[in-house]
Amino acid sequence: MQAVVVDTFLQAIRDGKTPSREEALRLANARGDELEQLLETAAALRDRHKGRTITFSPKIFIPLTNLCRDFCGYCTFRKAPDEAGAKTMSIDEVLAVARRGKLLGCTEALFSLGDKPEAIYPEMKTFLAQFGLKRTLDYLYDACKTALEQIGILPHANPGIMGAGDLKRLKEVNPSMGLMLESTSSRLMLPGGAHDNAPDKKPSLRLRTIAEAGKVRIPFTTGILIGIGESWEDRIDSLFAIRELNERYGHIQEVIVQNFRPKAEIPMRDRPEPDRVDMLKTIALARLILGGAMNLQAPPNLTPEGYPMYLRAGINDWGGVSPLTPDFINPEAPWPALVELEKRTREAGYALRARLPIYPEFITNEFVPAGLRPHIEDLSGPDGLVQERIERRMLPRAGAESAVHS
Secondary structure (H helix, E strand, C coil): HHHHHHHHHHHHHCCCCCHHHHHHHHCCCCCCCHHHHHHHHHHHHHHHCCCCEEEEEEEEEEEEEEECCCCCCCCCCCCCCCCCCCCCCCCCCCCCCHHHHHHHCCEEEEEECCCCCHHHCCHHHHHHHHCCCCCCCHHHHHHHHHHHHCCEEEEECCCCCCCCCHHHHHCCCCCCCEEECCCCCCCHCCCCCCCCHHHHHCCCHHHHHHHHHHHHHCCCEEEEEEECCCCCCHHHHHHHHHHHHHHHHCCCCCCCEEECCCCCCCCCCCCCCCHHHHHHHHHHHHHHHHCCCCCCCCCHCCCCCCCCHHHHHCCCCEEEECCCCCCCCCCCCCCHHHHHHHHHHHCCEEEEEEEECCHHHHCCCCCCCCHHHHHHHHECCCCCEEEHHHHHEEHHCCCCCCCCCC
16 A cells, blocks of 8 residues: 555544545555554544543453353363363352452452353253253343442443343343454354354344344443454454444443464464554554544453553553453463553553443443442542542552653
């Protein structure tokens, strides 16, 4: 692509234009100085809309059950009942982790679980039956409700494909929810693909769930997973699909750009992971496509040596980071210590602030049921972020003169 074309595209974006699909595809070829211009434009767009503050959500990670009916080529989380490490947590175990997290200042309980394990595993049906339940989604509701009411921590559930009824019910005990789109590419479901034995990863089903969440007004997290066999066209199409849903419903509160990491025990163990240029370019294109108002994040633990570089590409959030629990999806990748995350963010010229699982702009009557309001107000300050008295437990430098203020 000629430099003058890149200059023209990027100047138009700086002037407020949103790139078309064709323009985004051309920008995906940027190299050298053109790539630097792309990154600078994305970062400037972020700064214009978000200022010099980068957020994160202090969370506990609750793997409610790792039984799952899907078999994704990159997953180490899912287990069969007879495998070592197979586990469904009791409500008491959930509460024990939640109590410890609350003492450390965590405000989010991220509930991750396999998709509909009762559909293929009699063991899960037996487990549920002892509580008079038939579905894992019903057990999830009970766990979220108990953690919310007894501990005062805010659930954020990622249970997979759902219909309108389950979304409405879970909304009553979840200020926000999420489902990774991952990719709109149906090729990934072909034999040998990352999703060839994962019925719940069908793109149309995931897009439908995200749309249904919009209809019932749930602040929603989604995103793309790169390096799993998709093309640049697939990445851009996925970002445009997310943008279209948000333009229609206005409910997508954040978008994640996550990099695949190979692991020795997965079928995709020999697939190379995306390099840093891949991640930087994808993040920058996501910022341009989704706009400056979107909250955009990339997980710091999946690039432990180089995550501050993502600030150059336009992110404004580090996602959930836990001072207590590991990342059960990527157990080989520990979270950065919060004091280190604060230090490296500050050295890059930004202030680090703790947020709730629901972003401040979504704390409205439109998105928050009346029953959740008191729980959110107990934890949030006037700006909608985590109260400073809670934040100081984790970030002793928060509010210090050395921090950069927006």
